[in-house]
Amino acid sequence: DVKVTQSSRYLVKRTREKVFLECVQDMDHENMFWYRQDPGLGLRLIYFSYDVKMKEKGDIPEGYSVSREKKERFSLILESASTNQTSMYLCASRRQGTTNEKLFFGSGTQLSVL
């Protein structure tokens, strides 16, 4: 079965820590995405990547960066975590050129920044 795996289900970090959220997909998908989900705000796009070593800013990239060194892995980095980055983070992937097809989502990482 196809899979998008996020390394942690729950994560607790302190402010100003550098935080890495990892996402791995086993479907050989070119496109990968990072969203954050907050109550009342829905899903907001942070960054996405069309392919290896490519990245594009989404709607709310401030305070985040990403890394895509290998096709299967897309990392989200919080350079200096802040309390307003406490959120549910969702990774997704999709085959290139298939916008009309569904996104495959991971189960999410609930990050708490204290």
Added chain:
Amino acid sequence: AQSVTQPDIHITVSEGASLELRCNYSYGATPYLFWYVQSPGQGLQLLLKYFSGDTLVQGIKGFEAEFKRSQSSFNLRKPSVHWSDAAEYFCAVAANSGYALNFGKGTSLLVTP
């Protein structure tokens, strides 16, 4: 940039009653449109999608949606709601092939006995 608006934050429906969840999009051309559902503690699941052709699309779990260009809408409907339909529903839009999806803020559905 393309965007979607879900005007209803919460909706309460009695079990067996019909359901309509509203979604309005903002985009000049015909966008790619989706409805996703997120049940409590679950991941997002695609209900249905539209990108061309017949404007009435059928999805899983008995859901359907109708694309109306004149109203810039893509409303989700179900003729008879089941208690298991209680969940968060998200409308999403993409401008073109290869673009990322932009999601609405979601509508939380409560189903009463």
